[in-house]
Amino acid sequence: MASDTLAPATRTDAEISGLDALEIAGREKEASRGARLWAGTWPKLAALALALALWQVVVWTGWKDPWALPGPGPVLADLGRYVTSAALWDGLATTARRAVVGFAAAVAVGLLLGLAVARSRVLRAAIGSMITALQTMPSIAWFPLAILLFQLSEQAIFFVVVLGAAPSIANGVIHGVDYVPPLLLRAGRNLGARGVNLYRYVIAPAALPAIVAGLKQGWAFAWRSLMAGELLVVIAARTSIGAQLTYARDFSDAERLMAIMIVILVVGLLVDAAFGAADRAIRRRWGVLDQGGQ
Amino acid sequence: MTSTTTTPASATKAVALAGVTKVYGRGTNAVLALDGVSLDVAPGEFVCLVGASGCGKSTLLNLVAGLDRPSGGRITLAGDASPGLMFQEPALFPWLTVEANVETPLKLRGLPRAQRRERVAELLRTVHLADFGRKRPHELSGGMRQRVALARTLALDTPVLLMDEPFGALDAMTRDILHDELERIWTERKLTVLFVTHNVREAARLADRIVLLSSRPGRIIYSTRVDVPRPRRLDAPEVAAVAAEVTDRLRTEVGRHGQ
Numbered sequence: 001m002a003s004d005t006l007a008p009a010t011r012t013d014a015e016i017s018g019l020d021a022l023e024i025a026g027r028e029k030e031a032s033r034g035a036r037l038w039a040g041t042w043p044k045l046a047a048l049a050l051a052l053a054l055w056q057v058v059v060w061t062g063w064k065d066p067w068a069l070p071g072p073g074p075v076l077a078d079l080g081r082y083v084t085s086a087a088l089w090d091g092l093a094t095t096a097r098r099a100v101v102g103f104a105a106a107v108a109v110g111l112l113l114g115l116a117v118a119r120s121r122v123l124r125a126a127i128g129s130m131i132t133a134l135q136t137m138p139s140i141a142w143f144p145l146a147i148l149l150f151q152l153s154e155q156a157i158f159f160v161v162v163l164g165a166a167p168s169i170a171n172g173v174i175h176g177v178d179y180v181p182p183l184l185l186r187a188g189r190n191l192g193a194r195g196v197n198l199y200r201y202v203i204a205p206a207a208l209p210a211i212v213a214g215l216k217q218g219w220a221f222a223w224r225s226l227m228a229g230e231l232l233v234v235i236a237a238r239t240s241i242g243a244q245l246t247y248a249r250d251f252s253d254a255e256r257l258m259a260i261m262i263v264i265l266v267v268g269l270l271v272d273a274a275f276g277a278a279d280r281a282i283r284r285r286w287g288v289l290d291q292g293g294q
Numbered sequence: 295m296t297s298t299t300t301t302p303a304s305a306t307k308a309v310a311l312a313g314v315t316k317v318y319g320r321g322t323n324a325v326l327a328l329d330g331v332s333l334d335v336a337p338g339e340f341v342c343l344v345g346a347s348g349c350g351k352s353t354l355l356n357l358v359a360g361l362d363r364p365s366g367g368r369i370t371l372a373g374d375a376s377p378g379l380m381f382q383e384p385a386l387f388p389w390l391t392v393e394a395n396v397e398t399p400l401k402l403r404g405l406p407r408a409q410r411r412e413r414v415a416e417l418l419r420t421v422h423l424a425d426f427g428r429k430r431p432h433e434l435s436g437g438m439r440q441r442v443a444l445a446r447t448l449a450l451d452t453p454v455l456l457m458d459e460p461f462g463a464l465d466a467m468t469r470d471i472l473h474d475e476l477e478r479i480w481t482e483r484k485l486t487v488l489f490v491t492h493n494v495r496e497a498a499r500l501a502d503r504i505v506l507l508s509s510r511p512g513r514i515i516y517s518t519r520v521d522v523p524r525p526r527r528l529d530a531p532e533v534a535a536v537a538a539e540v541t542d543r544l545r546t547e548v549g550r551h552g553q
Contacts, residue, residue: 015471016422023435186361187385190378191450192402201398205389286388287432 070255079259094240102161103222110166110218114173131167139164139225143232157229164225165218172214176207209282216275223268307372308454308486309335309358314367316353327353329511340480340487342497342504346548350512351490355456377454378447382462384439386431392442393427399449417445437468457489470528473499498536499528508547516543
C-alpha cells in the first residue's frame with residue numbers, strides 16, 4: 001500500500017489547491033456600480049414622474065379650487081423658496097433633535113426590554129404578547145394621556161415616540177435571539193463561549209440582522225409618532241416642521257403645506273434608506289444577499 | 295452517580311466511558327438512547343463509532359463534549375482537556391472572516407493579539423487555507439469550510455477531537471482528500487479522535503479501532519482493531535475487507551429491527 005502513495009504530502013497539497021481553485025471559480029460576478037445604481041434608480045424616477053403627472057391631471061380637471069389643491073408647479077416653486085429659507089432649517093433642526101433623542105431613548109428601552117423578554121420565560125409569558133399588542137396601538141391614541149401627564153411639552157412628544165418605537169425594536173431583539181441557529185450555539189459553547197461571552201460572540205452577532213430590521217421598523221413608528229406629536233403639541237418658541245405644517249393649514253397656505261409634506265416624506269425616506277443600506281451591508285457579509293455564493 | 299469528572303490520573307485513557315446511559319423524556323414517553331456504554335480510548339487512538347440510525351452516536355459525542363449530561367454512568371477525560379467538537383455542518387460564524395472564525399477560541403482563552411495572529415496563520419497553513427484568511431465562509435466551498443471548522447477546533451489546543459460525521463455532506467473526491475488531511479494532522483498533533491460515521495468504508499479507512507453500536511437503545515455490540523498499515527487508501531483491498539466484515543455485522547443488527 002505504501003508503494004503507490006509515494007510522497008503523499010506533496011500529492012495532497014497540489015490536489016487540495018487544485019480542488020479549491022475549481023470549486024470557488026466563477027463565484028465573483030458583479031455588475032458595475034454605475035449599472036447597478038441606474039437599475040435601481042430609473043424605476044423610482046419613472047414612478048415619481050408618473051405621480052407628478054397624475055397630480056397635474058387631477059388639478060386640471062378642476063376637482064378642487066387651486067387654493068385647496070395647487071398643482072405641482074406652484075408647490076415645487078414654493079418648495080424651492082422653502083428650502084432656501086431659515087424657517088425650514090430651524091424647524092428641521094428642532095425636529096431632528098427630537099427624532100434623535102426620542103429614537104435613542106426608544107432604542108435603549110427596546111433593546112433592554114427585548115433582551116429581558118428573550119432571556120426570561122416568566123417575562124415572556126407575562127408581557128411577550130403585550131409588546132405586539134402595543135405595536136398595533138396607533139400612536140395618536142397615546143397623546144391625550146401624554147398631554148395629561150406632561151402638558152404641552154417635549155416630554156409628551158418623547159413619551160409617545162418611545163411608546164411607538166420601542167415595541168418594534170424589542171420584537172426585533174426577541175425574534176433575533178429566538179432564531180439563533182442552535183448549531184451555532186453548540187459550536188460557540190464548545191469553543192469556550194459561556195454566559196456573557198456566548199451573548200457577545202454568538203447570540204448578538206447572529207441576532208443582528210433581525211435587530212436591524214426591528215430598528216428600521218421602530219424608526220418608521222418613531223417618525224410617525226413624532227409628526228403626530230408636533231401637529232398636536234405646538235410649542236410657540238420652537239417652530240418644528242410639524243408646527244409649521246399646522247401653521248400652513250391655519251393660514252390656508254396650501255402650497256407651503258404640501259411643500260412641508262414633501263420635506264417630511266423625503267426625511268423619512270432618507271433615514272429609511274440608511275437603515276436599508278445597513279441591512280444590505282450585513283446581509284452581504286453573511287453571504288445571504290448573493291444567491292450565487294451558495 | 296451522574297457525573298462528568300476530569301482526573302489527571304488515568305494516563306492510559308484519554309477518554310473513559312463507564313456504563314453511560316442516556317434517557318430522553320419521562321414516564322411512558324421516555325426513550326432509552328444509550329444503554330450502559332463502556333468504552334476506553336487510549337491517548338493518540340483513532341476510534342470510529344459506527345451504527346445505523348437511532349444508535350445514539352451523536353448523543354454519545356454530546357455527552358463526551360459536555361454539552362449534555364448522562365442519565366447514568368461516568369465519563370472521564372484525561373487531564374483538564376475539554377474536547378473539541380466538529381459537526382456535519384461546518385457551523386462557522388457567517389459574520390466573521392475565516393481568520394476571525396479560527397481566532398474566536400483563542401480570544402475566548404484570552405491570548406494576546408500577537409500570539410493569536412501567529413496561531414491563526416499556523417492553523418490556516420495546517421489546513422492549506424493560508425491564502426483564504428480574509429474570505430468569508432459563504433465564499434468558500436463545502437470542503438474548505440469544513441477545513442476552517444477543523445482549524446477552529448484545533449485552535450482549542452485540546453488533545454481530544456470529537457467528530458460527528460464531519461465529512462458526511464461532502465462529495466467523494468473532497469472527502470477522500472480530507473481523509474488524508476485528517477490522518478496527517480492526527481499523526482502530527484498526536485490527537486485522540488472519536489469519530490462518528492455511518493459510512494463503514496470511511497471508518498475502515500481512518501480508524502485504529504471500529505466500534506459498532508446497536509440501534510434503539512445504543513449499545514456496543516462489536517469492536518475490532520484495524521491493523522492495515524498507514525497511510526491507507528480508501529480503495530485498498532485490506533480496507534475493503536475490514537469494511538465488508540463490519541458491514542455484515544451492521545446488516546445483521548439492522549435486520550434484527552425488521553422482524
